[in-house]
Amino acid sequence: MGRAPCCEKSGMKKGPWTPEEDEKLVAYIKKHGQGNWRTLPKNAGLARCGKSCRLRWTNYLRPDIKRGRFSFEEEETIIQLHSILGNKWSAIAARLPGRTDNEIKNYWNTHIRKRLLRMGIDPVTHAPRLDLLDLSALLKPAATAAAAYYPTQADLDTLRAFEPLANYPDLLRLAASTLLSSSTSPIAGDQQLLPWLLQAQMAQQAAAAMAQQVAPPPQQQQQQAGAACQMPDLVHTNPTVQQQQLAAAQQQQQDMAAACHSMQPPIGGYIDDGLDVPALMQMVQPGADASNLQQQWSSTVTSSSNNNNNVGSGVSTPSSSPVAGLNNHSTSTATTYGGGAIASNDAAALFSMQLSELLDVSDYM
DNA sequence: AAACTTCTCAACCGCTTGCAT
DNA sequence: TATGCAAGCGGTTGAGAAGTT
Incomplete structure (x- = not known):
């Protein structure tokens, strides 16, 4: 591609337009149309370059321009x-x-x-600014609490720190839609948002586990946490083991984020059911064959469900998420911690928003 | 009222894209 | 295919307006 020659020849006027110049330009275009911008200034009797005339017309003089404040x-x-x-x-x-x-x-x-x-929102990614909201730091005690099954009031308070996020569905929707917009630039999208969404979902699971711990008997809970939540290693009250398990969980979280950076298909693995995942994958991989993506998605789900050590297994999969089940609970069990009554499904409710809702960007299309 | 700072936005700059040859 | 040009686009600049001290 050849570079356009600079149109600023000596003698060409620059700077603000005068009313007389505007008048000349408008009169000429009304009479002859835009035509060729390069030849227009000469024909219109203007000492401006064509580029300047075009900008003045398109940005200011065009009759269909709406002036005034934005609604x-x-x-x-x-x-x-x-x-x-x-x-x-x-x-x-x-x-x-x-x-x-x-x-x-x-x-x-x-x-x-x-x-x-x-508002604490990154205007580039539309996600909460992570430098202001360190989710990892917030998640740590929450994960510990979920592992111990005997959370302290402080742990629950920490978990409640997420509540503002849950109260801003639009904000979360924007973040999710930005993720989808990464179809043209996947790197920019997933580097910013996937870890954030993963962390949010990890928190969702931690909240679900905490909600479980105050409702059913520990034994039943352990089964649920192990089988459904797919975080069986987190069920232990020994502090040393807890630390090891926490480290393992954190490593797993890092692995998930790393996996998202290195490959696209698993994106479907982190999305709740009710979503056309192969279609989403095709958005991310525009050139890919739809049937192949369907197979990729199916194998991703299968391997995630069958292997607890799988990268995707730490977060919800369409068939195994405990969160979906918890969110459907209509009963509320209350218990008391440190003098404060806390509904057992409160914590889960904090994160009850389903990613399938977040990822519905049809509104914007 | 004057000096200074901050804000606004029209216009410019330089790069990319798309088309013609 | 390579080149040249016009148009389009996004980032940046700077003069004037508005606000503050």
């Missing part, structure tokens, strides 16, 4: 589209009639971006 709806649309499209301002502008890409870009940088930052 709330427009702002919401921009945020949603940005979570999917990224800084594709022209693509975003195409869905906002009357708004130019330049205007949207400016509005994003001067208003929306700052507001998201104030």
Whole structure:
């Protein structure tokens, strides 16, 4: 591709446009149409380069441009589209009639971006800023509690720190949709979000395990935790063993994140059922054959279910997730810890949002 | 009221893309 | 296929406006 020659010849005017120049440009385009931007300035009697004329027309003089403040709806649309499209301002502008890409870009940088930052949301990934919210640190005591089955009030308080996330489904949806938008740039997407979603789901499981520990008898619980939660090693009250198990769990979490970085198909393994996983995989692997992806997905599910040491087994799989079952519990069992009554399904409820809901981006399409 | 700082946004810069030859 | 050009795009700049001290 040849590089376009610089159109700024000596004598070409730069800087702000005068009303007279605007008038000339508008009059010419109304009479002759845009035509060739390179020859337009000369024909219109303007001492500007064609590029400058085009920008002035498209960003300011075009009759269909909507001026004035952005409405709330427009702002919401921009945020949603940005979570999917990224800084594709022209693509975003195409869905906002009357708004130019330049205007949207400016509005994003001067208003929306700052507001998201104030809210603790990364304006690039639309995920909570991990430098502000260290989920790993929060998860550690929660995982310990789940392992011990006798959580302290502090552990439960820690778990409740996740509650704000659960209260912002839009925020989580944005994060998930950004993940899907990684179909054009998978690396950028999964590096930021997959670990976060994995951690969120790990927390969900920890919460589920904690909810279980206050409801059914320990023996039954142990069976459930071992068979359904697929975290059997976490069932132990010996502190030394607990530490070893915690380290193993953390390693498993790291392995999962690493697996997500190195390969695409397992993405389906972390998504709840009710989702067309092969279709999602095809989004991530646009060139891949659909039937092959279906097979890949099937084998992923099978191997995850059959092998507790599998990378994907630490998180929920469509057929084995204990969380789905817990979320369907309609009864609430209350118990007391340190003087405070806590509903046993509270903890699970904190993370009751299903990823299949999060990943439904049809709203944005 | 003046000086200073912060914000806004039109315009520019330089790179990429797509088409014609 | 390689090259040249026009158009498009996203990042950046800087002048003027608005706000603060």
